[in-house]
Amino acid sequence: MHALQFVAKRLLLMIPILIGISILTFAISNTIPGDPARLILGPKATPEGLEALREDMGLNDPLYVQYGRYMGGIAQGDLGQSTYSQRPVLNDLLRYSPATFELTMFAMVVTLVVGIPFGIISASRKDKLADQFTRIFALLGVAMPAFWLGLLLLLFFYLKLGVLPGSGRLDGGMAPPDYITGMYTVDALLTGNWPVLYAAIMHLILPGLTLAAVTIGMITRMTRSSMLSVLKSDYIRTAYAKGAPENRVLYGHALRNGVMPVITLLGMAFGHALGGSVLVEAVFSWPGLGQYAVNAINYLDFPAVMGVTLLIAVIFILVNLIVDTLYFFIDPRLKHN
Amino acid sequence: MALLEVTNLKQHFIIKKGFLGEKTTVKAVDGVSLFIEEGQTLGIVGESGCGKSSLGRSILRLAEPTEGSIKFKGEEVTDMNAKQMKELRKEMQIVFQDPYASLNPRNTVRQILEAPLAIHNIGSRKERREKVELLVEKIGLRKDQLNNYPHEFSGGQRQRIGIARALMLEPRLIIADEPVSALDVSVQSQVLNLMLELQQEMNLSYMFISHDLSVVQHISDKVAVMYLGKVVEISDVEKVYSDPKHPYTRALLSALPVPDPTQKKERIILQGDLPSPSNPPSGCPFHTRCPMATKECAEIVPPLEEKTPGHFAACIHT
Amino acid sequence: MVRRITSSPLTVLGLVIVLIILITAAFAPVIATHSPTEVDLVSKLEAPSAEHYFGTDEVGRDIFSRIVYGTRISLRIGLLVVAISFPIGTILGAIAGYIGGRVDQVIMRITDIFLSFPGIILAMSIAAALGPSIENVMLALAATWWPWYTRIVRSSVLSIKHSEYIEANRALGANPFRILFKEIVPNAMAPATIQASLDLGFVILAAAGLSFIGLGAQPPSPEWGAMLSNSREILREAWWAATFPGLAILLTVLGFNLLGDGLNDLLDPKQR
Numbered sequence: 001m002h003a004l005q006f007v008a009k010r011l012l013l014m015i016p017i018l019i020g021i022s023i024l025t026f027a028i029s030n031t032i033p034g035d036p037a038r039l040i041l042g043p044k045a046t047p048e049g050l051e052a053l054r055e056d057m058g059l060n061d062p063l064y065v066q067y068g069r070y071m072g073g074i075a076q077g078d079l080g081q082s083t084y085s086q087r088p089v090l091n092d093l094l095r096y097s098p099a100t101f102e103l104t105m106f107a108m109v110v111t112l113v114v115g116i117p118f119g120i121i122s123a124s125r126k127d128k129l130a131d132q133f134t135r136i137f138a139l140l141g142v143a144m145p146a147f148w149l150g151l152l153l154l155l156f157f158y159l160k161l162g163v164l165p166g167s168g169r170l171d172g173g174m175a176p177p178d179y180i181t182g183m184y185t186v187d188a189l190l191t192g193n194w195p196v197l198y199a200a201i202m203h204l205i206l207p208g209l210t211l212a213a214v215t216i217g218m219i220t221r222m223t224r225s226s227m228l229s230v231l232k233s234d235y236i237r238t239a240y241a242k243g244a245p246e247n248r249v250l251y252g253h254a255l256r257n258g259v260m261p262v263i264t265l266l267g268m269a270f271g272h273a274l275g276g277s278v279l280v281e282a283v284f285s286w287p288g289l290g291q292y293a294v295n296a297i298n299y300l301d302f303p304a305v306m307g308v309t310l311l312i313a314v315i316f317i318l319v320n321l322i323v324d325t326l327y328f329f330i331d332p333r334l335k336h337n
Numbered sequence: 338m339a340l341l342e343v344t345n346l347k348q349h350f351i352i353k354k355g356f357l358g359e360k361t362t363v364k365a366v367d368g369v370s371l372f373i374e375e376g377q378t379l380g381i382v383g384e385s386g387c388g389k390s391s392l393g394r395s396i397l398r399l400a401e402p403t404e405g406s407i408k409f410k411g412e413e414v415t416d417m418n419a420k421q422m423k424e425l426r427k428e429m430q431i432v433f434q435d436p437y438a439s440l441n442p443r444n445t446v447r448q449i450l451e452a453p454l455a456i457h458n459i460g461s462r463k464e465r466r467e468k469v470e471l472l473v474e475k476i477g478l479r480k481d482q483l484n485n486y487p488h489e490f491s492g493g494q495r496q497r498i499g500i501a502r503a504l505m506l507e508p509r510l511i512i513a514d515e516p517v518s519a520l521d522v523s524v525q526s527q528v529l530n531l532m533l534e535l536q537q538e539m540n541l542s543y544m545f546i547s548h549d550l551s552v553v554q555h556i557s558d559k560v561a562v563m564y565l566g567k568v569v570e571i572s573d574v575e576k577v578y579s580d581p582k583h584p585y586t587r588a589l590l591s592a593l594p595v596p597d598p599t600q601k602k603e604r605i606i607l608q609g610d611l612p613s614p615s616n617p618p619s620g621c622p623f624h625t626r627c628p629m630a631t632k633e634c635a636e637i638v639p640p641l642e643e644k645t646p647g648h649f650a651a652c653i654h655t
Numbered sequence: 656m657v658r659r660i661t662s663s664p665l666t667v668l669g670l671v672i673v674l675i676i677l678i679t680a681a682f683a684p685v686i687a688t689h690s691p692t693e694v695d696l697v698s699k700l701e702a703p704s705a706e707h708y709f710g711t712d713e714v715g716r717d718i719f720s721r722i723v724y725g726t727r728i729s730l731r732i733g734l735l736v737v738a739i740s741f742p743i744g745t746i747l748g749a750i751a752g753y754i755g756g757r758v759d760q761v762i763m764r765i766t767d768i769f770l771s772f773p774g775i776i777l778a779m780s781i782a783a784a785l786g787p788s789i790e791n792v793m794l795a796l797a798a799t800w801w802p803w804y805t806r807i808v809r810s811s812v813l814s815i816k817h818s819e820y821i822e823a824n825r826a827l828g829a830n831p832f833r834i835l836f837k838e839i840v841p842n843a844m845a846p847a848t849i850q851a852s853l854d855l856g857f858v859i860l861a862a863a864g865l866s867f868i869g870l871g872a873q874p875p876s877p878e879w880g881a882m883l884s885n886s887r888e889i890l891r892e893a894w895w896a897a898t899f900p901g902l903a904i905l906l907t908v909l910g911f912n913l914l915g916d917g918l919n920d921l922l923d924p925k926q927r
């Protein structure tokens with residue numbers, strides 16, 4: 001199959017999923033207990049006033065008409081008005097998402113740089129001390145409540161040692177770099193704003209590592225088991241039997257075949273990181289989507305919560321699409337079926 | 338009257354292919370006619386993918402036949418309702434190729450062997466136990482092994498269990514789908530001999546599917562050679578093996594080791610791959626690989642003709 | 656059987672942890688040294704001591720006792736969420752895998768939609784819509800969890816459905832009911848059951864996360880996530896308030912994880 005064909009097919013398959021997601025979020029929005037009209041007008045509203053507002057808000061229309069309106073709105077980028085910030089939700093999302101994106105990307109990079117080598121070491125030293133340690137750490141990572149780890153890191157590195165900043169994206173009073181991508185590290189790098197770059201990286205370390213802890217566990221375990229199954233395969237055994245030196249076998253054949261399947265799981269890991277960012281941002285007052293969502297929850301700002309949900313789902317799907325496409329290019333076997 | 342008589346049986350599978358789900362038809366069995374006499378064994382041979390298993394499953398209606406007639410003891414099987422089918426299943430059983438996949442890994446041998454009786458509500462608890470114990474000794478296992486799980490047995494032992502399960506209902510006909518292909522050669526003959534003994538003792542008929550011509554020769558009375566869903570040659574074993582009438586049969590036989598090394602035989606090597614059953618060649622299905630093929634072969638579909646008395650083959654050149 | 660469990664030290668560890676959790680939940684009033692909710696401003700923010708094993712919080716509540724009582728809350732959440740989502744998920748998965756065709760497609764598209772949200776995000780928005788309470792968090796988690804079981808059961812049913820031993824049973828004349836419930840379901844349930852035991856831990860983790868951001872358990876409930884959320888205010892003064900509830904969550908998730916892995920080996924008939 002042609003690569004273009006593959007991407008086209010995946011894009012087509014996304015359409016029903018996106019429709020499904022919109023139906024699901026619409027359904028969730030409609031389960032809000034209570035009457036939105038009463039919520040707005042307050043306890044002293046007259047029945048006539050309530051009825052008029054309901055009619056006005058379209059709450060009396062059949063559900064499918066309401067859904068049509070909701071979809072029409074989304075198609076035009078109208079996600080409703082945040083009742084807390086009093087701004088269109090879309091504006092808020094655009095404002096807060098670079099911070100979340102920066103954080104999750106940082107965590108993903110750390111995950112890959114740490115998780116894959118750990119997995120490889122663990123597999124190649126199976127049942128030895130290094131393997132045992134890696135496995136225990138990976139298991140702890142998977143079972144770790146990220147928000148708790150965040151609190152502990154905060155306690156130690158910020159409150160106790162004072163070596164790392166514990167909240168926000170930049171030092172107090174520091175002006176953000178000129179806006180290009182909204183990700184401070186990238187923008188500071190592009191504009192050559194070194195003090196800001198330094199501060200931005202320092203601020204990323206604690207929340208980034210916290211977020212990465214969980215996904216490192218995941219990726220390490222997966223790399224390990226994938227490597228082990230490759231190392232056990234006849235193919236590798238033959239290579240050994242033919243007298244190929246151990247290192248060459250490990251890094252030549254096994255690495256390529258063992259690490260490749262892990263790529264397919266990157267999408268899932270990214271999803272975990274996105275979900276986890278909500279909690280981690282809350283710990284480190286990281287002004288991203290998660291923090292925005294948590295504030296919205298506390299102020300019962302429902303359009304904002306739904307906006308974040310929808311956006312994260314869409315990002316998640318797109319990331320999976322990218323990962324699958326990447327895998328398609330890397331793995332020649334897929335092209336044939 | 339033959340025990341089983343199959344006429345013009347077809348088993349077509351419609352499969353969806355590609356992104357848009359274009360439908361193609363796989364003609365796994367395409368107009369097969371044959372019969373099996375009481376107490377006899379019909380061997381079915383052919384390359385992988387020629388439709389042997391599909392034929393067997395179709396006769397048992399494990400997959401609904403697309404077309405054709407199946408008569409068991411003179412009664413039309415394809416017309417039977419669910420209740421009649423259940424009765425029929427007591428008389429017609431199947432043994433599978435893979436002794437690892439054909440036994441439920443979570444059931445003990447006793448559970449596996451009692452299941453047929455339970456399904457058909459035969460006998461009391463005690464009677465079932467006794468029946469299982471009787472049969473288990475017949476197939477050469479010990480009573481105390483009944484509480485073991487399939488994975489605790491060797492491939493040959495598992496296959497015996499599979500045979501015992503098929504025999505629990507005392508059937509007349511057993512369709513054995515490559516029952517020994519998955520076994521070591523030394524174990525193969527043990528299982529084959531067991532099957533022959535049981536045949537004698539219980540007056541069984543077999544439809545014995547295999548791609549191993551020497552095994553088929555050993556066990557069969559008659560043999561049918563299949564190619565791309567069709568029977569291309571069918572007759573008594575001796576006739577087919579000593580005087581094959583179809584070039585495909587000749588090619589298959591030429592690959593067999595010769596018992597007498599002084600007798601020189603030329604090995605016929607088939608050209609090309611087996612064509613896809615979803616896109617079979619025109620005319621004679623074998624013409625694309627046939628050493629004798631002429632222009633007509635691509636046009637005429639050769640009928641299964643009686644070449645010498647009782648010896649049928651589908652080739653216009655012999 | 657017993658020997659097989661005890662032959663793996665990690666499984667034993669998991670079993671021990673889970674047993675401790677169960678005992679703690681069952682005998683919380685006996686084990687706790689103080690009331691979990693009683694305010695005692697005189698002894699507020701006390702460090703761990705013989706009197707208060709895990710210290711006290713900003714209103715003098717005994718953290719050890721709160722954690723002990725919190726075990727009940729967490730265990731109840733884990734059990735109820737799995738008890739709701741497991742049957743729904745496995746039945747739908749069995750139907751999808753066994754019937755196939757249109758039914759399968761519809762069910763699987765629905766699970767695809769649910770799984771295209773990162774789990775905690777979907778649970779968060781459902782819980783937010785329903786309003787913050789522990790019951791709503793359970794509902795929300797159940798609503799996001801079932802598709803996993805559907806997927807697992809469906810794929811095992813599919814692989815079993817086409818296996819020769821099912822074919823053999825059809826040839827014997829077994830009716831579809833017998834085949835589904837005697838042959839397919841017992842084999843297909845094993846992977847889902849293992850997942851469920853892992854999930855007991857993960858559900859507790861997710862619920863704690865939701866309570867941490869203000870959904871779920873509300874103060875003064877001694878729910879672990881809510882306690883952690885509360886501890887942020889006093890992080891500088893009372894490290895113990897943040898440390899111990901998290902440790903409880905970690906151990907619980909770890910315990911169910913180890914047990915699940917052990918179960919994995921145990922339910923494999925090839926090792927019986």
Ligand SMILES: Nc1ncnc2c1ncn2[C@@H]1O[C@H](COP(=O)(O)OP(=O)(O)OP(=O)(O)O)[C@@H](O)[C@H]1O
Nearest residue numbers: 350352363365384385386387388389390391392614
């Ligand atoms: N359920 C099915 N759906 C679609 N195609 C099928 C199905 N069963 C069999 N086929 C196709 O029908 C053809 C014949 O298959 P069959 O299994 O009957 O061959 P066989 O002679 O038994 O081969 P083997 O020696 O490998 O067992 C093959 O091309 C196969 O792919």
Ligand SMILES: [Mg+2]
Nearest residue numbers: 389390391514
């Ligand atoms: Mg076959």
